[in-house]
Amino acid sequence: MTATMIKEFRLPDLGEGLTESEILSWKVAVGDTVALNQVIAEVETAKAVVELPSPFAGVVAALHEQPGTVVEVGKPIVSFEVEDARSSESAGSSNGAAPNGGAASQTDEAPATPAKREPNLVGYGAVVEHSGRPVRRARGTVRTDAVAPAAVPPAAAPPAAVPPAAVLPAVEHETAADSGTGERPRSTPPVRKLARDLGIDLANVRGTGPGGLITREDVQSFSGARHDDTATDVVPSASERERETRTPIKGVRKFTAAAMVQSAFSAPHVTEFLTVDVTATMDLLARLKGSKAFEGVKLTPLTIAAKAVLIALRNNPTLNSRWDEERQEIVQFNYVNLGIAAATPRGLTVPNIKDAHGLSLHGLATELSELTATARAGKTAPAELSGGTISITNIGVFGIDAGTPILNPGEAAIVALGAVRKAPWVVNDELAVRQVMSLSLSFDHRLVDGEQGSRFLSDLGAILTDPAMVMTMV
Known part of the structure; x- marks a missing residue:
């Protein structure tokens, strides 16, 4: 053998x-x-x-x-x-x-x-x-x-x-001197964590599970009994406890919360707004969808807006930078890793498209489709979530017009795209029904002056108002 x-x-x-x-x-x-x-x-x-x-x-x-x-x-x-x-x-x-x-x-x-x-x-x-x-x-x-x-x-x-192993759940049976026997009480990791959170020594809890296993109900029962002995408050009944649901803060949501708090209190945010007529952009989008060159490729207002952001950055590179606190340096990126905020069942993630500045519109559309599908499936690799240089969040898909987006940590700017709506608009001194969109730009005022942020937002709006303006920017 x-x-x-x-x-x-x-x-x-x-x-x-x-x-x-x-x-x-x-x-x-x-x-x-x-x-x-x-x-x-x-x-x-x-x-x-x-x-x-x-x-x-x-x-x-x-x-x-x-x-x-x-x-x-x-x-x-x-x-x-x-x-x-x-x-x-x-x-x-x-x-x-x-x-x-x-x-x-x-x-x-x-x-x-x-x-x-x-x-x-x-x-x-x-x-x-x-x-x-x-x-x-x-x-x-x-x-x-x-x-x-x-x-x-x-x-x-x-x-x-x-006891017969076949009827017991898989548990750890470590030897830690928590009781007189020198053997750690039998329980599962989630139950031990619950006991730690409640400040309960499992050596004092009697297990009612198979083979003396301490269950979650045993810990909760012990906690309720202890509460009765030390306080005059009444322990909520089962029906009262069902009035609220508690979810542990962990994983993606815990990381996102910590990152947003860090960003909000470490980078001085400034947010500007601009509402633009995007009728010409929506017409362009319709033509591209019907063209053979984009057959089978998913095209959305986000696709055009993402390309417009990349073009506007060429004349406004300060928005594609980072504040290095440790070295006391401003790092300006000569490439763009474009972050796209994605809502997933596990929370908000911001994967980024590496070297997005070098992609054609067709390539950008393909990358966006793959990125969002992967994010929603919860399969985004850690490497795709780091290294972003500027981000876009598309709040328009939820019917929202504008907001004050919080910077992704380590980035100088984030653009929020509002919903595209039909609205009355003045064209050639006459009132007309047009398709309009609100743009929200938040930027780090340590890195980006008001003038620089305003110029970038103005350039972005100009491209979306008249895509032919790209000819004057490249």
């Missing part, structure tokens, strides 16, 4: 120095055989949902975290049973091979191999602690250790009996 060993995969840094991620779902189960780079889990960082590929080929030995758990970078999340490459070197050795041809037991004369990191597709995981023959378990059983158990001599006493 081929010798095997256990290897851990630790949650890697998925980009931009993120410190934690939430396990959304496992794509594999204990006992499954996986191939190298096969997707094993879906996790949500503070910026996006990311698929994790397996750094090893082997059998899933343990899943250390449950879906819904927020895990710190560097913590083990899954263990694999893989072929021990060292077994081939020691094959036939009298003191290295086990009598039955299986994995060699580690003894005092054969010290454990020092831990080392092995690179994989998404970072550094898989730290080898020690080797040993893992115990194969049926799918759904409880794992009570975080790494492979050391080989047990034949004469060793069997471990204490535990």
